[in-house]
Amino acid sequence: MINTFIAFDENDDDFGEYFFESHNDIISDFQKNKLINYVSICGLNCTEKGIIDILNSINENPFVFIAISHGNEDEFCSHEVYISATNANQFRNSFIYSTSCSTGKNLAKILIDNGSLAFIGYNNEIFVPLDYSKLFYTCENYGIKSFFNNDETIETSYNKLIEHYTAQIDILLSGSMEDLIIASTLLDNRDKLTFLGNGSLTRKFFN
């Protein structure tokens, strides 16, 4: 079984509902996949201590960590910081898949330097047009779903994530002026994607 943790901050004032729906989008896919043993970490438990307690049970085995919350260049945040340089060593042997803003800028390298195997995330602030929430979180989640559903490398999943963004952009181009603006926002988010670490690993490595 692939040990997988999904941290999501459903209590956030601005994005709680978005994070909740994004989490549901992922687990509805995971529930169909017998290879995955997932644990959802809700907002109240997204604390540094909460994360340490949960990850201690892993005993250095490879795992996947998905973050659906706010973030910045140096930290993942819920009502408090829950991943930063301080506890980066807890993520040894992990593949981190982030939908948070900017965590790909500094923190991703710190995590890799501390033993994380791979990181997919965004290296800058990302935007969400409110009437198009579903489109945006399904794009954000596409790469991790593809990784778990196929015998493919992390690098392939990353490339497929970019291709999925592009395909959605192309669909929007046949719509209205507003769709064009949404397509340009989606493209901006796509171009903030970043990947670090070992791209050759597949889900078998984590199983």
Added chain:
Amino acid sequence: MNLNLWELLLKLNYLLISYKMSAPIKIVVIHDGLIPKVDPLLVELQEKFGLNEVIHYENSNDGLEYVLGNLNQKMIVILDMNFSKGELSGLQVFENIRDKTALVYIILITADEVIKIKNEDLIFLINHDAFALESVTADYSKIISLVENASHKLDARVDAVLEDWITKQSDEKRAKPYLKTREGKTYTLENILESIRQQTEIGKQMERNILKLSVDLLSRQKTKLDD
């Protein structure tokens, strides 16, 4: 040609054409040295841009009031530098317009030699995108040509197209939260409109995104052709 690229080009073309046709450009002349209605400059402008599209104000305060009250209208302002005492100077009018929007092109005209304009005033004009500075002469063709040039540029500006699209949305839609950053900042279309006019970050970001989209499609098309 790739269908998506073709569609995008058609759409951008359509948007630019509909933007051009959506409302004609008003030419606002704020100048106290022109003879109302019959001055050759006004007559030439009316011939080029239409009788109802050229508006002349002799009083700079009135001219400024019109411009600020009609920011949803595409405008080019021809602004004299010097006005009578008690009225705002051309520079003050320029400054007041720039406080509200960067999307109105302003052509300044002066009876003085440029060398007589204060250094700091010239720096201010250049740093705040004065479209042109021209001396008043009997030959108005230079000014007409500048207005035509400004009119062409105004029709081709992505930020002006975005502004036009936002101004066509209902008041309700404009006041509703529209875009959020994952860092928690929320923007209504009204905020975005203001930002486009003030050339602040979110407005510039949206403009960049549209341009990036066009470049992305063109480069993808090029890759396909190279293959």
